[in-house]
Amino acid sequence: MKYTVITGASSGIGYETALAFAARNKNLILVARREAQLAELKEAIHGINAELDVVIKPADLSESEQVHKLYDSLKEYDIETWVNNAGFGNSAPVAKQDVKKIEKMLRVNVEALTSLSTLYARDYSNKEGAQLINVSSDLGYRIVPNAVSYAATKFYVSAFTEGLAQELQDHDSPMKVKILAPSMTETEFVKTARELDDFSYSDNVQKYHTAKEMAQFMLDLYDSDKTIGKVDSDSYDFELMGPIFTYTSKRTAE
Numbered sequence: 001m002k003y004t005v006i007t008g009a010s011s012g013i014g015y016e017t018a019l020a021f022a023a024r025n026k027n028l029i030l031v032a033r034r035e036a037q038l039a040e041l042k043e044a045i046h047g048i049n050a051e052l053d054v055v056i057k058p059a060d061l062s063e064s065e066q067v068h069k070l071y072d073s074l075k076e077y078d079i080e081t082w083v084n085n086a087g088f089g090n091s092a093p094v095a096k097q098d099v100k101k102i103e104k105m106l107r108v109n110v111e112a113l114t115s116l117s118t119l120y121a122r123d124y125s126n127k128e129g130a131q132l133i134n135v136s137s138d139l140g141y142r143i144v145p146n147a148v149s150y151a152a153t154k155f156y157v158s159a160f161t162e163g164l165a166q167e168l169q170d171h172d173s174p175m176k177v178k179i180l181a182p183s184m185t186e187t188e189f190v191k192t193a194r195e196l197d198d199f200s201y202s203d204n205v206q207k208y209h210t211a212k213e214m215a216q217f218m219l220d221l222y223d224s225d226k227t228i229g230k231v232d233s234d235s236y237d238f239e240l241m242g243p244i245f246t247y248t249s250k251r252t253a254e
Contacts (some may be wrong), residue, residue, distance in 0.1 A: 001053065003077045005029045007061065007116070008086030010037035013135065016215035017083060018045065024219075027053040029074060031086070031249045033060050061086050061112035062104045063251040071119045074104040081222070084113045085135045091194045102149050103192030109153035114160060121175065125168055130175040131222065134161040138233045141244060154181075159245055165227050166247040178221055181230040184208040207236045 004021050008014040010032035018028055022045040030038050038056040045054050055077075059070045087109045090101055117132060124130040139147060140154030158179055165177035184200045186208055203206050209217075209231065219239045221229030226240040 001027060001078065002080035003027045003029050003053070003073065003081065004081040005031065005079055006085055007031040009041060010034045010134075012067045012211045013182065013185060013214045013218070014083075014085040015041055015209040017085065017218050019048065020215040020219055021081075021084045022048045022052060022054075024254070025049060025052065026081075029055045029057060029077065029079070031042075031057045031059055031061075033058065040183075041182050062107045064107070064111065064115070067112045067115050071116060077126065079120070080129060081131045081133070082116070083133045083135070083218070084116055086112065087135065087153075088192045089147065091146050091147055091150075094148050097149060105150065105153060109150075110156050113157060117160070117164065117177075121164065121168070121177075125171075125173045125175045128174040132161075132164075132175065132177045133175075133218065133221065134179055135148065136181045138181050138231055140179075140181055141230070144235065155231060162227065162243045162245050163247060166243060166249065170249055177227070179230075180214075180218055180221055181228060182209065182214050182217075183231040183233050183236060185214050186210050209236065 004026045006014050006018050006028065009030040018030055018041055021028060028045065030041060035056065035058040038058065042054045042056055045052060057070055057073065059066045061067055088105060090097055090105055102184065107138055113134060117134060120132055134157055136157040137154040139151040140158035143151045158181065161177060161179045168175055170179060184205055215217050217229055220238065221240065224240050227243050228239065228241045229238065231238055
């Protein structure tokens with residue numbers, strides 16, 4: 001029995017991605033801090049298909065010990081797809097940002113994603129059909145004011161994931177590694193980044209996608225042979241494409 005792991009599954013893109021994979025009859029392992037929301041999602045998935053096996057794994061990925069404990073707890077499962085969706089942002093000039101919040105953001109957006117990607121690649125890089133999808137951002141390819149630190153974490157995600165994808169190709173590994181790069185999406189992201197009690201996208205944002213739309217884009221990327229699925233920050237069109245960053249292949253270097 002094969003499984004799809006989704007981190008950050010309790011809301012937003014992760015939540016809708018879980019429902020989208022469930023509609024394709026994929027057994028799921030759902031990871032997030034909020035166990036109650038995961039339980040609600042499990043119930044919603046069983047409303048789609050009661051036969052699916054849905055495993056919930058509460059974990060705080062800002063804690064390194066929990067990251068490794070999570071991965072170790074999944075050794076008994078055959079993981080076909082791993083989606084690193086967990087992450088959050090910050091909205092403030094660098095000189096005024098909350099250092100503790102930034103440190104936590106680095107642990108989730110960078111450290112946890114790197115550790116889980118590395119462990120999954122170590123175990124599954126030679127398995128046909130395995131896929132790793134890391135969620136970056138269009139700010140993983142451009143920088144804007146008041147989101148410099150967040151953009152830096154997503155530049156890391158984009159560079160790391162593109163590099164891993166190319167590295168595995170160098171070694172003829174069958175595992176596919178991909179990046180989903182959303183732009184503004186109707187999730188809890190802005191509330192968390194700006195530390196607000198509520199935020200209306202329809203009242204404050206000219207263009208955005210819903211989390212359900214991004215989940216469909218996730219499936220488009222999943223089905224494709226491309227490395228990147230990126231939302232254009234101007235047109236908001238979704239584009240599938242090859243790697244963007246320069247990579248000096250081992251084969252080229254030789």
